Amino acid sequence: MTLKNTFNGGLPGHASVLVFGALLAVSGAAVADSASRAFNIPAGSLSTALNRLAESGGLQLVYDAAIAEGLQSKGISGNYTPEAALKQLLSNSGLSYRVAENGNVLIERQQLNYKQEPTALPAVNVVGKTPSSFDGEDPYNKDYMRPNAITATKTDTPLMQTPMSVKVVPQQVLKDQQAITVDQALSNVSGVTSGLGGSGMFFMRGFGNYNVYRDGFLNQSQWAHTEDLANIERVEVLKGPGSLLYGRSEPGGLVNFVTKQPLDTPYYSLRQQFGSFDMYRTSVDATGPLTANKDLAYRFNLGYQSNHSFQEFGGNERLLVAPSLRWNISDRTTSTLKLEYSDIKEMGLGKVPLQGNRPASISRALNLGDPWNFQEDEYVMLSLNTEHAFNDDWKLRHRFNFSNHELTMSGIFAGTPSVQPNGDVRRIFFAQNTDGGDYQHNFFNALELTGKFDTGALKHTLLVGGDYYRTDYRASSSGFGDGPNQFDTSNIYNPIHRAAPPVIPADAISYSNYSLPWFGLYAQDQIELPYHVHVMGGLRYDSAETTGTSSGLWGGPIQSTSEDRVSPRGGIVWQPLPELSFYGSYTENFGQSNAFMWNKPLPPQTAQQWETGVKTELFDGRFMASVAYFDLKKQNVPMQVDPLTTKAIGAAESRGIEFDVSGEILPGWNVIGGYAYTPFAKTTKDSFDGSDAGNTGLRLNNAPKHNGSLWTTYEIQGGDLQGLKVGAGVKALSQREIGYDESAQAPGYATLNLMGSQAWKVGKSKITAQLNVDNLLDKTYTASIYSYGPTYYGAPRTFMGAIKIEY
Numbered sequence: 001m002t003l004k005n006t007f008n009g010g011l012p013g014h015a016s017v018l019v020f021g022a023l024l025a026v027s028g029a030a031v032a033d034s035a036s037r038a039f040n041i042p043a044g045s046l047s048t049a050l051n052r053l054a055e056s057g058g059l060q061l062v063y064d065a066a067i068a069e070g071l072q073s074k075g076i077s078g079n080y081t082p083e084a085a086l087k088q089l090l091s092n093s094g095l096s097y098r099v100a101e102n103g104n105v106l107i108e109r110q111q112l113n114y115k116q117e118p119t120a121l122p123a124v125n126v127v128g129k130t131p132s133s134f135d136g137e138d139p140y141n142k143d144y145m146r147p148n149a150i151t152a153t154k155t156d157t158p159l160m161q162t163p164m165s166v167k168v169v170p171q172q173v174l175k176d177q178q179a180i181t182v183d184q185a186l187s188n189v190s191g192v193t194s195g196l197g198g199s200g201m202f203f204m205r206g207f208g209n210y211n212v213y214r215d216g217f218l219n220q221s222q223w224a225h226t227e228d229l230a231n232i233e234r235v236e237v238l239k240g241p242g243s244l245l246y247g248r249s250e251p252g253g254l255v256n257f258v259t260k261q262p263l264d265t266p267y268y269s270l271r272q273q274f275g276s277f278d279m280y281r282t283s284v285d286a287t288g289p290l291t292a293n294k295d296l297a298y299r300f301n302l303g304y305q306s307n308h309s310f311q312e313f314g315g316n317e318r319l320l321v322a323p324s325l326r327w328n329i330s331d332r333t334t335s336t337l338k339l340e341y342s343d344i345k346e347m348g349l350g351k352v353p354l355q356g357n358r359p360a361s362i363s364r365a366l367n368l369g370d371p372w373n374f375q376e377d378e379y380v381m382l383s384l385n386t387e388h389a390f391n392d393d394w395k396l397r398h399r400f401n402f403s404n405h406e407l408t409m410s411g412i413f414a415g416t417p418s419v420q421p422n423g424d425v426r427r428i429f430f431a432q433n434t435d436g437g438d439y440q441h442n443f444f445n446a447l448e449l450t451g452k453f454d455t456g457a458l459k460h461t462l463l464v465g466g467d468y469y470r471t472d473y474r475a476s477s478s479g480f481g482d483g484p485n486q487f488d489t490s491n492i493y494n495p496i497h498r499a500a501p502p503v504i505p506a507d508a509i510s511y512s513n514y515s516l517p518w519f520g521l522y523a524q525d526q527i528e529l530p531y532h533v534h535v536m537g538g539l540r541y542d543s544a545e546t547t548g549t550s551s552g553l554w555g556g557p558i559q560s561t562s563e564d565r566v567s568p569r570g571g572i573v574w575q576p577l578p579e580l581s582f583y584g585s586y587t588e589n590f591g592q593s594n595a596f597m598w599n600k601p602l603p604p605q606t607a608q609q610w611e612t613g614v615k616t617e618l619f620d621g622r623f624m625a626s627v628a629y630f631d632l633k634k635q636n637v638p639m640q641v642d643p644l645t646t647k648a649i650g651a652a653e654s655r656g657i658e659f660d661v662s663g664e665i666l667p668g669w670n671v672i673g674g675y676a677y678t679p680f681a682k683t684t685k686d687s688f689d690g691s692d693a694g695n696t697g698l699r700l701n702n703a704p705k706h707n708g709s710l711w712t713t714y715e716i717q718g719g720d721l722q723g724l725k726v727g728a729g730v731k732a733l734s735q736r737e738i739g740y741d742e743s744a745q746a747p748g749y750a751t752l753n754l755m756g757s758q759a760w761k762v763g764k765s766k767i768t769a770q771l772n773v774d775n776l777l778d779k780t781y782t783a784s785i786y787s788y789g790p791t792y793y794g795a796p797r798t799f800m801g802a803i804k805i806e807y
Contacts, residue, residue: 036079041089045620046071049089050107052578057082063107067095137233137260139267139285139806140766142172142715144670145624145663147617151236151256153526153536154216154245155450155461160617161534163571163583165239165628167660173672174229176713176727176755178273178772178800180281180305182212182227183784185235186255187709187731190658190674192237193702194784204252205239205632206654206681206703211248213256217383217401217444218248218469226377228342230283230303231322233260239658240609240630241589244540244569247467247520251589251607251634252654259338262297262326263287268807275800279307285806295328310364310796313348313371335386346375349411351790352782355419355492357744359782359791362492368425370497373411380404394451401444408433410501414490416642416789418744423493429486429502430479434509441472459528463538469518476511478504478553510555514548524569534573541566542590546601563604565590584612589634602648607634623663631655633684639701639740642788649740650685652700654678668717673710673729678703683740698742701787706734706748713755723759728752739787746791749781765807774798 041052047068054061059082076088086097086105097107146168150156159166167189179185186192186202195201201210212219212227235257242254266288273281287299303320324338350369352359362368381403389395410431419425432438448465479486485502524538543564550558571585589607613628637649656678664670681703686696713727732750757770775797783794 036081039076039078039080039085041073041075041077041085043073043075046073046089046093048578048620049073049075051621053082053085053089057085059086060104061107062104063095067107067109071095137171139171139263139269139287141170142670143170143622143664144173144672145622146170146234147621147624149236150216150258151213151238151242151254153524154448154463155526157461157526159624159626160575160578160581160615161573163534163536163573163585164587165611165613165626165630165658165660167237167239167674168662169235169237169672171233172670173711174232174235176725176757177711177729177753178755178770178802180229182229182255185229185232186237188662188672188674188711189237190660190709191239191656191676191678191707192253193704193707193733193736195702202255203702204237204250205630205656206652206678206700207250207252207632207634207637208702209250209252209255211250213246213249213254214381214401215259215383215385215399216246216256217399217446218246219257219381219401219403219442226344227257228303228318228320228344229257230320231260231285231299231301231340233258239628240611240632241569241587241607243542243589243591244522244538244567244587245463245465245524247469247518247540247542248544248591249589250591251605251609251632259322259324260285260287260299260301262299262324262336264289264294264297269804270806271802271804273800273802275307276798277308277310279305279800281305281307290325297326299324299326309348311348311350311793312365312367313350313369313373314367315347316345317347318342318344332389333387335384338381338383338385340379340381342377342379344377347371348373349375351413351415351786352793353414353416353419353425353492354738354744354789354791359746359793360419360425360492364780364793364796366492366495368414368427368490368492368495370412370501372498372501373413375409375411376407378406378408393453394449397448397450399444399446399448401442403442405440405442406433406438407440408436408438412488412498412501413790418789419492423491424489425492427488427490428480430477431501431504432475432477434476434478434504438475439473441470443470444468457530461526461528463524463526464522466521467519469520471514471516473514473516474512476509476552478509508553510550510552512548512550512555514546514558516544516546518542518544532575534575535571536585537568537570539566539568540590544604559600561601561604563590565604565606579617581615582613583615584610586610602638602646603636605634605636605638607632609633619664623661623665625661626659628658629656630658640787641739647687649683649695650687652682653684654681654700654703656680668715669712670714671710671712673708673712675708676706678705678707681705693741695740698740699737701738701740702736702785704734704736704748706732708732711753723761725755725757725759727755729754736782736785738785738789738791744789746782746785749779749794751779751781751794752776765805768802768804768806770802770804772800772802774800 041049050061071093073089076085095107097105099105148156148158149166149168152162152164152166169185169188183194191205193203195203238254241251242249269285271283282304284302290296290298301322305318308315320342322340326336328334348371350367383401385399387397412427412429414425415428446467451462453460490496520542522540526536528534545562547560548558550556567588567590569587573581573583575581587609591605609632611630615626617624633653635651637652638646639649640646658676660674662672681700683695683698686693709731711729713725715725716722730752734748736746738744738746753774754776755772757768759768778797781794782791785791
């Protein structure tokens with residue numbers, strides 16, 4: 001974990017020490033043993049040498065990031081005690097060390113006294129420490145790369161030692177891109193494609209996904225739910241199956257939103273954004289201790305946004321309020337309570353129908369829907385995370401989460417079939433939460449034990465746990481019926497608009513109630529072997545049920561289901577050099593059906609994936625690149641063929657190569673991006689029930705063969721222009737299939753984005769002015785698609801400015 005300078009020291013020195021003083025108290029790091037062992041650390045950067053020593057010698061090193069900058073080490077080779085090895089590395093460096101009361105080794109300049117001069121350490125590097133899941137991150141951290149991630153293993157494993165493909169999108173990237181939506185954040189990850197327009201659904205490795213995780217717990221939602229990023233610290237993406245540790249997840253990948261944590265150092269920020277289409281957004285972030293001993297700390301995040309749209313009648317209003325409270329119950333026990341409330345309204349949203357084998361060639365501003373089209377996604381979420389460390393090696397963690405999602409919508413949309421030769425297009429009415437009594441209650445409860453121990457020369461990191469997840473869902477809906485008010489005909493050359501939505505008769509409403517309980521037990525062991533080999537293995541048992549009732553227009557008996565399965569996962573990493581690792585893994589995925597066909601649950605989804613790859617970490621650990629090859633098979637894939645009907649594909653498969661980069665190439669020059677080449681993404685068995693609609697061998701919906709993005713920024717480090725930052729990025733997709741029969745396609749596209757910002761240090765405050773231009777060349781493109789035909793155009797050239805003050 002690193003706190004780096006922003007301007008002339010960034011955070012005040014005493015602030016940095018206070019933050020990490022609390023973190024070290026929680027960590028309870030142990031002093032390494034005194035036994036001699038073999039070391040082989042080559043000459044080079046002192047920082048790199050200390051990193052290698054911490055990893056191989058078991059030392060917990062704490063030092064100012066600046067004091068080691070530019071220093072070189074002669075390296076060591078031979079048998080030493082860890083302490084003797086440290087002395088050798090620090091010889092003639094002008095640095096000394098001492099052991100703190102908590103067992104951490106403090107490295108400092110020889111003339112400084114840490115206890116008497118706490119302001120001597122303006123930034124702190126903690127090496128070899130496994131942070132608590134409640135540790136926060138420095139708000140001034142400018143890094144584009146994170147060396148560790150928790151999502152793949154739940155154990156904060158270095159990415160270089162993780163036998164899966166993982167991409168982290170840090171906070172600084174979200175700031176530089178002024179990202180607001182899930183789609184914007186995930187555009188930095190190879191192999192991810194936007195799903196339904198702005199809804200938060202996305203496709204990974206060829207398969208759709210609208211369930212996301214927050215801080216490691218499932219935040220399942222309805223298909224139209226989206227996320228606000230006002231309180232998101234970073235986004236961690238695990239490519240491929242993740243159900244072994246998380247239960248219900250899609251095999252294409254798992255997205256985990258890591259939220260902002262309360263900090264022991266006061267921090268306050270206010271950002272006002274303003275841009276095209278009357279967009280105004282206000283964000284507040286405040287955190288700090290509530291007591292003198294810092295046992296209590298809080299964080300409060302607020303985001304409010306209102307805007308019109310490039311499409312007539314369109315607009316958006318969203319509110320997020322997210323307070324949290326952390327309580328250090330004791331030196332070894334910490335509990336964090338979080339509350340989130342979000343209300344996202346969309347007005348006048350209209351879809352683009354198919355015209356032949358392409359989205360209709362209409363103006364982006366034309367709305368074939370009506371001005372009263374309306375959708376509101378409201379949710380409240382409460383979570384309680386508690387962690388207790390029995391000692392330095394064993395830790396128990398309990399997580400509880402409750403959320404309620406309520407989706408209300410009413411609209412008429414141009415849908416299927418395609419536009420007629422004369423321009424006529426059929427419009428279909430749909431409404432949900434017609435009586436105001438809908439809900440989706442999600443309960444999540446998990447208990448996990450992690451521990452470290454040795455068996456001979458093998459070092460183990462063990463994780464065992466169990467979780468229980470339950471969704472209780474109630475929906476009242478109307479539409480797609482036989483009444484004359486459910487349909488009408490418009491024309492793309494001369495559209496019509498109704499003055500008001502149709503009156504819904506009582507006999508045109510359908511009512512549904514579902515319960516989906518899910519129980520799982522899992523175990524995982526990560527083993528460090530000699531010769532820099534790391535292996536991982538795990539098993540999970542799942543038991544899932546589906547029950548429900550249905551009545552009204554489309555009501556009828558609902559078949560209950562019960563499924564259970566054991567799923568394995570295994571992987572191996574060989575890291576012959578600190579800068580290079582090779583890995584391979586095999587993973588299975590179990591996911592109960594996400595859909596129903598005429599009140600009958602579709603069969604449970606299963607998947608298997610092989611993956612192999614290479615990772616490299618360069619420039620003293622500031623830059624990471626990875627290449628992965630995957631072969632992913634999935635059975636019983638839900639396929640929506642029209643607004644009312646979802647079938648199951650018997651089997652589908654995707655294979656491809658993904659390349660990801662992130663980090664700092666030179667001081668001030670950062671880059672993040674990726675490229676995915678997926679030549680094979682096809683239906684391999686058309687139907688699970690033996691029927692064949694002729695789709696076997698055809699390409700999957702919304703799975704481009706080529707998909708890539710690149711974003712880079714440069715900030716001037718000194719002189720009169722210090723704090724000036726410029727950036728540019730490009731996002732490109734090749735042609736995508738609309739549906740599963742290769743009858744219609746969304747053309748490929750590329751968009752160019754720019755940014756510029758200037759930051760000033762004013763007293764103890766930092767002020768930043770920023771301007772972003774998205775889709776600079778004003779490209780007309782299809783941003784997202786439905787498998788049964790309708791699409792959404794992407795935004796035209798868009799400007800967004802921002803003024804931010806933080807202190």
